[in-house]
Amino acid sequence: xxxxxxxxxxxYGNAINKHTQAxxxxxxxxxxxxxxxxxxxxxxxxxxxxxxxxxESIVPSFxxxxxxxxxxxxxxxxxxxxxxxGAGHDLFQAADMVGPExxxxxxxxxPDMIVAGLKTAAEKKITNVDFRLSxxxxxxxxxxxxxxxxxxxCVINLTMDKEAVFREAFRILKPGGRLVDADIIAVNxxxxxxxxxPEAWCACLGGALTEEGYVEKIxxxxxxxxxxxxxxxxxxxxxxxxxxxxxxxxxxx
Ligand SMILES: C[S@@+](CC[C@H](N)C(=O)[O-])C[C@H]1O[C@@H](n2cnc3c(N)ncnc32)[C@H](O)[C@@H]1O
Numbered sequence: 001x002x003x004x005x006x007x008x009x010x011x012y013g014n015a016i017n018k019h020t021q022a023x024x025x026x027x028x029x030x031x032x033x034x035x036x037x038x039x040x041x042x043x044x045x046x047x048x049x050x051x052x053x054x055x056e057s058i059v060p061s062f063x064x065x066x067x068x069x070x071x072x073x074x075x076x077x078x079x080x081x082x083x084x085x086g087a088g089h090d091l092f093q094a095a096d097m098v099g100p101e102x103x104x105x106x107x108x109x110x111p112d113m114i115v116a117g118l119k120t121a122a123e124k125k126i127t128n129v130d131f132r133l134s135x136x137x138x139x140x141x142x143x144x145x146x147x148x149x150x151x152x153x154c155v156i157n158l159t160m161d162k163e164a165v166f167r168e169a170f171r172i173l174k175p176g177g178r179l180v181d182a183d184i185i186a187v188n189x190x191x192x193x194x195x196x197x198p199e200a201w202c203a204c205l206g207g208a209l210t211e212e213g214y215v216e217k218i219x220x221x222x223x224x225x226x227x228x229x230x231x232x233x234x235x236x237x238x239x240x241x242x243x244x245x246x247x248x249x250x251x252x253x
Pocket of ligand 1: 008009012060084088108109113134154159160
């Protein structure tokens with residue numbers, strides 16, 4: 001399989017810069033950068049409703065499930081890590097929920113996303129957040145057993161080595177901690193014209209696994225109590241996709 005990482009970084013760097021420059025930040029959320037959404041409207045992998053985050057007017061969402069932090073049942077005082085945080089749409093919502101005793105750390109490998117997130121945090125004087133530049137396949141900057149909840153919105157489908165991401169999530173979570181991954185799920189195995197197309201990858205489609213594919217990798221690294229909730233269905237070419245949340249728990253011992 002080709003490595004599409006550079007295309008993904010460039011695509012999301014362009015997407016956040018377009019939002020910043022054009023101040024088109026109050027558009028509906030979508031996991032695919034505007035220029036990368038496949039031409040067919042049906043292919044949009046996101047619900048059409050806009051997010052209800054308080055910061056939605058300035059922080060664009062590229063996610064595939066709205067209000068992820070609320071759905072993740074984040075509690076005051078929690079330490080939360082957002083894998084592929086983008087400019088922080090879900091992260092800032094989580095920051096509100098964890099309060100002054102908690103902390104939310106966003107990880108992203110696109111420098112302009114990190115810059116946008118840091119800028120918002122500074123402008124809004126939000127002090128319980130961090131944005132760190134890293135590939136989520138190897139998050140050496142975060143210690144073992146340190147997070148209560150890991151959230152991720154429409155990112156793991158974009159990664160080349162999904163098992164490595166789940167292994168890192170497992171390592172970082174405290175015993176009993178939860179992974180809440182909003183993602184794109186392929187209903188059937190995808191054909192090469194999608195899995196080998198960089199545009200399909202950037203649009204969150206080319207790297208999507210089936211539900212069984214995600215669950216197998218999640219269980220393989222040690223998680224248990226894996227549950228999948230589907231929120232939406234759509235087609236691209238002749239392939240059916242779903243957006244949903246895959247939740248899993250790190251055992252207590
Ligand atoms: C579809 S956007 C979602 C952004 C954010 N979660 C949201 O909902 O707005 C995907 C994000 O994942 C990041 N990303 C993709 N692959 C990554 C990787 N291997 N490591 C770190 N970040 C990655 C991209 O830079 C981009 O910001």
